[in-house]
Amino acid sequence: MSHSPLGYLSDAAGTRAQAILPLTWFMLIVSIIVCVVIATLLWIAVRRGRPAPVPASAAAIAPVEAGPPGDRWISVGIIISCVPLAAALVWTMLTLAAVAGPPANPALTLDVTARQWWWDVHYDARDPASQFSTANEIHIPVGVPVLVRLHAADVIHSFWVPALSGKTDVIPGQTNLSWLQASAPGRYLGQCSEYCGFQHAHMQFEVVAESQQDFDRWRAAQLEEAAAAQTPEQTRGAALVVYRCGLCHRVRGTGAGAVFAPDLTHLMSRRTIAAGSLPNNPGTLAGWIENSQSVKPGNLMPDQYLSGQQLADTVAYLETLK
């Protein structure tokens, strides 16, 4: 089976997922063996007891015999079953100890806020000037533990990056902790995995694990404010973005300062839009702005009904937000 981006039976790329993977395989193989053994026993049991097939209509007159008590079947069966059960129990506890606790000294701490239906990612730092927010794309340096503090802005969601780590629910009123440690650079898909309403299906994000240098470069770029508009088209677009999009979105360095929707300051640095629903390019962006309700029905962004010119201007400006 080729690689599925949310699969967790191969290609574990994070410390936690790697610890869980062999246990998953062990339990899976034990399970399959149990099913095969029982199915075989059942098959033989049904076949062997019949000297000649008795027609169903004669069930009533087939002889009844007390037969041997057969209790030994149960005791032997239970004793054999206890061996894999005990092994699984011990292995479970060992794995739990290995993956449960958050690291004592994380190299990086993130605040991820789950919202209907996207992920707000906030990079914490002592210096307020070094803090920034982005959406649906989490960059982490490879090989170091990253602590993720999970907050829910509305309903319950669940934070899941199968290649790196199992699920942690995101629950209003409490801050749950997860941690990620990628062992190889790459892009790892994440998905909300607790039902959260209309667009639960389209609530994805990506974790980008990269070398420390790449990460630092990315971080520095994210800290920049949005570049000023250059062309007349972009200038008109910028005004529209501040005036319309700014009701919900933020573009740092402009008048658009609301935080109810994804931060657009470096929109074009992200690979997808609408929480993994669409690839990010000017075409999909224009389609999304104009018809977000048909792309992702029920999402909280209304259709914009811009004129063709307005739309072109808006996209022209948004394209500069690299």
Add this chain to the structure above:
Amino acid sequence: MRQPDFRTPAIGRDSVEHEARLLSLWETAPGLKGFFTTVDHKEIGKRYIFTAFAFLVLGGIEALIMRLQLAGPNLSLLTPDQYNQLFSTHGMTMIFLYSSPVLSGFSNFLWPLLLGSRDMAFPRLNAFSYWVYLAAGLFLYAGFLGGYGPNDGWFNYVPYAERDYNPGLNQDFYALGMVFLGISTTVGAANFIVTAFRTRAPGMSINRLPILVWGTLTASVANLVVVPAVSLAFFLLWMDRHFGTHFYDTAGGGQPLLWQHLFWIFGHPWVYAIVLPAMGMVSDGLPVFCRRPLVGYSLVALSTVATMILGFGVWVHHMFATGLPGLSLAFFSAASIIITVPSAVAVFAWLATIWLGRPVITTAFLFFSSMIILFVIGGVSGFMTASVPVDWQLTDTYFVVAHIHYVLIGINLFPVVGAIYFWFPKMTGKLLDERLGRWNFWTMFIGFNLAFLPMHLTGLLGMPRRVYTYHDYPGWHALNLITTIGSFVLAIGVLLLVINVARSVRLGAVAGRNPWGGSTLEWAVSSPPPAYNFAVIPTVASRHPLWEDRLGAEGGALSSLDTGLLLDQGKETIGTSALDAVPDMVLEMPGDSAAPFAMAVGLAVMFAGLVAQARIAAAVGALLTVIALLMWLWPRRELREREVAHG
């Protein structure tokens, strides 16, 4: 004539006059009046089964529509809202309106026959429990058909169910409907408990109970104490939505996880409540076709009880990802792994029974025996999710969807269909067609496994559950398409069952008393049984009263089926002691009554008034309920609830 407070009941043999006298005492009035007033457990049982199957078909149609939407990636047959209401209604229907009521139906029909009694302990309560079930089911479906179906899954997590996020009537219908339905489940459970302990045939000591009785009894004890948890949870939700309370919303200091605790304290024992009676059917049915007693009766009975006791302690395994402390995770993980042991007892007992017997292959046998392997598949996938770290990957993916369907279809639907083939002759006097039965079985078996075995892989490839559509990731499309095809094959299998039943009711071969050579008391009476079940109350000396000629009796004494207590001085049956089943009183049974129906109507009006926020309607409904209850409980002479000479 004043009848004495004490009497030595006559013992004798059956006779034509005796049967005629009993019939006049027990028979329900014909026509519409009888329809609404009957308290006959057999009639109520059949209604339960019929209604539950109607809901099964509805739930199945909902599933097929969803499977069309999921047949390929990015389809838009359904809007997200439609899909969400469909999957929630499908879950609600199958879990609450099909799987438990269908078992109540079988137990209602069978218990007095298995126990050698003439009715349930509280016949009017029995009728009430059915009417409330029907009314609550219609209430919930009225919401769905009006566009206000549940839309937050059957588990209904808050705060998504709160009014801020869910302003429609959807959650009002669901919350009130579940409180309403809870009444039916609770009173039904109380009735089963008292019936099992107090109305068995003389001599049927607790170690001679059929396993079906053990299963339903255990489930009923659980239901009695856990259903209030979910009723309360839904009631508090309704309060939050309409009276500004703060049980679940964090703004006022509420706890979203309180919902999950209350729900799963109920929910997990409930899962066992909807499989233990079905496992009991297999434990009682398989030996008949294997022509030998069940292997390990005592162990199977005890493991039934043990499963439930452990089942109370594993609810947190539905909440492994909610950020609980490690100690709690370790404890519940261990308990969830250990609960496999009592389940394994049943599996080995069934296997040994087949191995050591000489199986006669009938359709019922095929359903009962194939259930063993489905049970094991559902069991091992449960074992995998019991391990916390593994569960952190598995949970909320299609792996768990596959698991729950192996549990519910494998351990509930397959035994139930087997039970239909097994007991249909008793209910109707006609045999189901065996040839069509084979087609029925193989279509269902292949369709079910085609649909749900590959679904484990869908989950392992990471597809999350409860999504209305999905991206075209490698493997997902093919697997989903296979599941969709399998689900339609399964549906054809269910359709064949419906056809077989509809045909055989009229054209089936005449069954006779005991078409399968069964060993328990229900096979000692005619098919269908007379209104009074047993002309003379049987006296039981072993677990297999009808096989004693071939197996010999326990301790020498033989059961007596044609000589026993006559009890024909009124609508009477015998009350026996809880453990040893020694006769200790003559029970005066109530006649047909309109009170249960009237009370269910009163409650329905009340709940409809509450959902519509029509206070007057709600008050009228409540008043009607109280009046019906007073009518019901007014002490009656014929039931000896009051002194005959007085008043």
Add this chain to the structure above:
Amino acid sequence: MAEPAALAAARNLPVGPVGRHGLGWWGAFTLIASEAALFSYLLFSYYYTGVNTTSDWLLEKAPTFKLALPNTILLLLSSLVAWWGERGVLERRRPQALAGFGIAFLMGTAFVIVQCLEWHSKPYGLGTSSYASLYFVTTGFHIAHVIVGLGVLLSIFVWTALDFFSPRRRLVVSAGVIYWHFVDVVWLFVFTTYYITPYLGFGR
């Protein structure tokens, strides 16, 4: 005629319920078991929410006993009075029975009235916080059960007045009175939870 061994005991059996011996008695206990479970979930909700909330959750650090304690004593005494009424039925003293059920009914009614006064005296309302919601809904559930119990007491009062019962035929009375005892015992748990545990340090 051969008589099966298990029937040997079937001599001179009571016909219908005699004394407490009857299915209704079992029925009353299943009802009580289920209701007790309901209250245990309500109290669980209180403790769960209390443990998981930040400090200052309690709206009253030291709930006053001014109304609650006399009211508790009143309710417990009403249980005793109802029991005394039941004795009246057992000993064929109808006036005592009527007095017992009647006075218990009045005491129960007084309890409900005082409880309403207690509600009014609270400086917070149903929607103030999760504590307030739990307090009003839990005590509200209890009052609802008291009102059902009052209906039961009234019914057995009327039925006693109609001379329905005798020491033998009185299962309805015993079942009704045991329900009243249950309602009173449950109050002790509710009272302990909401009035005593704050003094023991819970939720502070």
